[in-house]
Amino acid sequence: MISIRPYREADPAAVEALLDRSFGPDRQKKTVYRLREGVAPVQELGFVAFDNKALRGSLQFWSIQVRPLRTDGEPVPAILLGPLAVEPAYAGRGIGMGLMRVGLQRARQLGYRIVILVGDLPYYSRVGFHREGAEGLRLPGPVDPNRVLIRELVDGAAAGLEGLIEKPADAGAEPDEIAGHREAAP
Ligand SMILES: CC(C)(COP(=O)(O)OP(=O)(O)OC[C@H]1O[C@@H](n2cnc3c(N)ncnc32)[C@H](O)[C@@H]1OP(=O)(O)O)[C@@H](O)C(=O)NCCC(=O)NCCS
Numbered sequence: 001m002i003s004i005r006p007y008r009e010a011d012p013a014a015v016e017a018l019l020d021r022s023f024g025p026d027r028q029k030k031t032v033y034r035l036r037e038g039v040a041p042v043q044e045l046g047f048v049a050f051d052n053k054a055l056r057g058s059l060q061f062w063s064i065q066v067r068p069l070r071t072d073g074e075p076v077p078a079i080l081l082g083p084l085a086v087e088p089a090y091a092g093r094g095i096g097m098g099l100m101r102v103g104l105q106r107a108r109q110l111g112y113r114i115v116i117l118v119g120d121l122p123y124y125s126r127v128g129f130h131r132e133g134a135e136g137l138r139l140p141g142p143v144d145p146n147r148v149l150i151r152e153l154v155d156g157a158a159a160g161l162e163g164l165i166e167k168p169a170d171a172g173a174e175p176d177e178i179a180g181h182r183e184a185a186p
Contacts, residue, residue, distance in 0.1 A: 007046025
């Protein structure tokens with residue numbers, strides 16, 4: 001039976017191996033990895049799927065911000081979903097969806113307001129992601145714009161959002177400081 005558990009219960013080397021198998025060894029050359037370099041994932045939003053004690057899937061999120069390019073407004077905090085990976089032999093059993101439902105629900109509970117990802121719309125639209133509202137987002141490198149997707153966790157949080165997605169201003173700060181980056185949990 002599949003159970004979804006906090007990331008800390010997994011062997012990080014096993015997760016890295018799963019990611020290499022899923023995305024290929026060149027995965028770190030992708031533009032999204034520029035947003036992860038030197039930044040820790042959001043600890044409370046790391047989840048893994050186990051079948052008994054065997055790792056079958058993994059999902060993490062990174063803090064990001066959207067810096068307006070056309071106005072001098074303040075950067076808007078958000079989180080980047082991914083990487084999401086499921087052991088190929090276990091694909092199609094709902095593990096990916098299960099990881100995302102748990103992760104997105106927890107993110108909302110923690111007060112995060114906007115989630116952005118780079119991925120396939122037909123898959124991620126199943127958990128509420130869409131292109132509308134993501135047209136004005138830019139990444140710090142090449143990416144297929146049709147794969148830049150967004151989902152609000154709070155209605156209206158991404159209204160009029162446009163700009164450059166970048167690492168958060170407090171990248172590398174202590175966790176307590178990062179906590180101030182989001183709204184208080186309800
Ligand atoms: C994509 C991935 C995470 C899906 O995980 P999963 O546990 O197999 O997904 P689920 O079981 O929750 O959902 C399966 C459904 O999604 C569909 N699906 C899977 N990948 C899809 C994609 N890229 N585009 C559209 N639909 C997709 C399946 O066809 C299946 O449809 P069905 O329910 O109608 O049969 C997994 O295949 C994977 O790790 N792929 C390699 C890494 C990757 O591409 N990650 C996503 C980065 S964008």
